[in-house]
Amino acid sequence: MDPQKEYVLRTVEERGVRLIRLWFTDVVGQLKSFAISPAELEAAFEEGMQFDGSAIDGFSRIQESDVLARPDAGTFELLPWGQSDETAARMFCDVTNLDGSPFEGDPRHVLKRNLDRARERGFNFYVAPEMEFFYFADGDGTRVPQPLDTGSYFDLTTADVASDLRKRTIHTLEAMGIPVEYSFHEDSPSQHEIDLRYTDALTMADNVMTFRLVVREIAMERGAYATFMPKPLAGVQGSGMHTHMSLYEGDSNAFADSSDDYRLSKIGRGFIAGLLHHAGEITAVTNQLVNSYKRLIPGTEAPAHVSWARNNRSALIRVPVTKSGKDSSVRIEFRSPDPACNPYLAFSVILAAGLKGIDEGYELPDEATTNVFELTSAERAAEGIAELPQSLAEALDVMEGSELVAEALGEHIFGWFIRNKRSEWSDYKAQVTPFELQRYLPAW
Template sequence: MPTKKANPAAVEVGTVAKAAVAQPTLTSLRGVADWQEAAAWLRARGIEDIECITPDLAGVPRGKMMPSSKFTSNTSLALPSALYRHTISGEYPEETESFRYEPRDSDLKLMPDLSTLSVVPWETDPTAQVICDIVNTEGNAVAYTPRNVLKNVVRLYTERGWKPVVAPEIEFYLVAKNDDPDYPLHPPKGRSGRAILGGQGYSIAGINEFDELIDDIYHFSEKQGLEIDTLIHEEGPAQLEINLRHGDPVELADQVFMFKRTIREAAMKHGIYATFMAKPMQGQAGSAMHIHQSVVDIDTGKNIFSQKDGKPSKEFFQFIGGMQTYIPKALVMMAPYVNSYRRLTPDMAAPVNTAWGYDNRTTAFRVPVSDPVARRVENRLPSSDANPYLALAASLGCGLLGIMNKIDPTPPTDESANEGAIDLPRDLLKAVSLLEEEPALAEVFSKEFIGIYAGVKRGEFETFMQVISPWEREFLLLNV
């Protein structure tokens, strides 16, 4: 299908346009090499304010805004450590043996990654944004923060002479504005004046219903140096999917992080919401974040999933074996909320198994049809509500464990894989327990991260349990 794409002259994250080395500030849509170039880049665009942002455990942008002059004057930026210990509703869980607060709630420092510097195109005043890493007061990376969790997994590949390559696909719904959470969500009206119905998979008319909004998504993305590969209408009513170009895991996680923000802002400009909830509408398909994954040799650039003769390598099969073995235990990093498990149910277009197969969309791990050079594995389990840094870390980490431990996969599945028993944890608490009980995952993601993450997830579950649902009022009020 024909697609709109970002400006092909857009510079890759962290690079400078080779054709204009002398004037990188005039050409780079995203990223500069150093602080001197950053100052020139800001001046060239008349930037007044800088948003220094970083993802919390939920993937929500947190940080500080400041004048651009202060940003380039070696200002120290700090956040409290408690920021990584509160729930999505802003509450702070009780301490447990493995979930502890830092006694002094001491500072963590924001370290801007200048390769992510870009404009904020929806702001009326000239504004820029930069993604920051988190370090402690000694300058050491804080292992439990999401971007560092993913960086550590990538480092484990680098130590073996490999580089993982990923391509995320993010599904989301457009919904009419709803200021009362007691009422169900429903699709917005498109340009026809009518709400779009479900069952419009790959419908061009479905996309055209929101043509002006989609134009803004492309425009905002181009201004930030973000490139969309394709955009389609999915099965749900006003459910869309954006596919990103393959690349480095940290760079792609950064892009998903920024795309979520971009899409929400574009939707609000048109008086509607964009939601990445895994299951926003009862009876409709949920929203996934499928992840395509391969691994290349750093020295040769060749895909290690393929042998010289083009046949699958042992690493390819072991990567799948690792995902089959460990992803059910790391699922909470890909399905982080109670709502996430409403998507992972039978007959709702989502896998509920650990099977794999060639071009089989009913399996959790699908191997698309491709040439040997592009051999890859698609993980279809993560939901779009997941923190992209943690979802990518979990998927790549579990695959690497399979290679490290030489785990063979089951035979590939040719038939529907969703007709047997469910192979995954069915609820948030079970998923949290599985994460805590697997020692191999602690070695990859760190014990500190798992303790903090598990404590926050249990806190969110307890908050959820305080809410009485319409189902309970409907069937229990007068019947029990």
């Protein structure tokens, strides 16, 4: 038997694990789970666990419903919460058809397939997201959410509940093998950021799913509510998932070239050019909610225009300045994604766009040296700076015509995602909002 599977079986026995939770996600990135007992674990490794895929959004149709969950032993971790007398663990699963072939509706399989394409070119894809989120007193969606604090950037609020929640969250993440690089209070009231340390994209997608659950669990334990909704409050900054990334060839950073003025290699320039060229096409995946576009508006810190720069935070893509001799640190930061995305699909389309730029030799446009937010529409047009889609409907229109996204996601997920999100937009259009009532009812 595989050594990792033997380790899991031995650990389950030695630690008295009572339940093993098998995790996977639906197409929009909602975490799904079912539990098995230790007695079923060896069979799960060898044969997979059969379940009804038609019950999961974006998975199977009724007439082809059954699929298998095959646990990935390398993702085994003990869960640091639950009842004291019931030790539990989790593993992420790959979902397959009954014949063992990869299931096209499995987002984790989509990312693995895109990573395989990168490896065929000699590249490994590494990412590090900055995870922003809000704490509120409760999750009642019928009223304006109430923040737990009034802090802003880097405020040291040592005595408040939110700071304690963030500290306990970091300890829990570290206990589950998810290293944290930075954490601090963000700009908006009760908004916080925890930055995860660089690792390969598949591990990071698993980590993002775990992270979102941990943040919510720790908040719930203290009677609070955590949300990754991109824009829960009007008039303040929303939550992003700025994603730092690089390609490696063996132990060498393929984005780095110490002789270049920007310290960027031809590969790095091509990757940025690909992301810029296809940015509009992938936005529906990286920003998948109606609410996502309340964050991506001009004049806020979130990027609304397609440009790149070294140290200009108004740009969609930033190339952080690195110290001389630190080639391993050369990376790019893609600033439009938000933390409500499905990380498996988001990393897939980001990688596909970057690789397309490399393969096709896209030319990198000039760096944006001014604050893009302060330029007029005419000035941006003169500099060739396009605008990201400004609504979910617009983003879906652009995505629907994208061969790149269709290939990256596969026919099954591509078609289902568009249908699902068109339905979401249709539901949204039918609503009468408080804004409309306040603005129009008295006047008309």
